Amino acid sequence: MPIEYKEDNQSNIPAGDEPLLTVEQYVAERKKEIRKLAWRSTLLGSVILLFNLLLIFVLITFSETTGLSWKDFFPLLFRNIFFLLGLFFILAGLLGFYEAKRVNIDDFTLTPEAYNFLSQVERIKPIYTYIILTCILGVFFFQLSDLVDNEGNFRSLFVAGLVKQAVIERHEYWRFLTSAFLHGGLLHIYFNSQALYGFASLIEGFSNSARLAIVFLLSIVGGAIMSTVFLPEGISVGASGGIMGLVGYLAIYGFRRKHHLPPNFLRNIIINILFVIAFGLVAYKIIDNFAHIGGFIVGFIYGLLTIPRNLSDDPRKVNPITEAMGMIAMGILVFFAILTVLLITDYVRF
Incomplete structure (x- = not known):
């Protein structure tokens, strides 16, 4: 929609032409x-x-x-x-x-730096985001085909979920990662998939694919550890801890690189954080708030340590070591997605 700042005088507009808006x-x-x-x-x-x-x-x-x-x-x-x-x-x-x-006109106006930066970002394909989503949706497909218990719960939640007592008593730490690929129902995986795609693709565009894999993996583990420490009873599942890590990382990114971003970027991230807090307070009985907090803290700290303060430094460039660590992190995520499938289909038992 074209914009032109001028007086509200339409008398000189030829018939049939669309008028420009003030x-x-x-x-x-x-x-x-x-x-x-x-x-x-x-x-x-x-x-x-x-x-x-x-x-x-x-x-x-x-x-x-x-x-x-x-x-x-x-x-x-x-x-x-x-x-x-x-x-x-x-x-x-x-x-x-x-x-x-x-809202005002400043909310729709990009700085020249932001325009150039975003035009380059649009050409980046979020490959790692697609891989992670495929893993989560693939595992959920096997969950749906799995039998349920007498209470209507997925049997897979007990087999590969974050059963806190199994971690504490039998040291089954692999559950920290397998639980992230399990979900408690269609609405759970729908909202998590939507959030994951939105935030993960932003990180791949604004930062780097390696950063995405690393922060997602670390945040899953951080969220699971905090959940186990502060909520040692029950079972937790879902990728929410990792997703909140992405939010924490993007919050730091929004503060440090705001001149390269859309005007509403940081405010939208803050609104998402407030949404999560509000839902956590209202539905604390069914939402693992400690997993959210742990994941957010890990992503926040990782952002503090890795996002450059100098605006002349390109945040999308990483050294070969970080690239290799990102590939390893992605490999670990894929491995544990496959392990989750093997566990819930009884091909592997611990």
């Missing part, structure tokens, strides 16, 4: 689009929440059949993935309204 008109159009999306998100989230509340009300009302009472209301609500999904859409809508209120 800056004020362009910003107004963008605000209108943002508000429209915000309304849709808020309404969708409200419908999901109301349906969820109605369903819980019906289940408790027929307590003679379901065995539920009003004391089960909040446990049912906060452990329900649909409640979290509705809350997610409502929060996204509220943020959209806030964004529409505060």
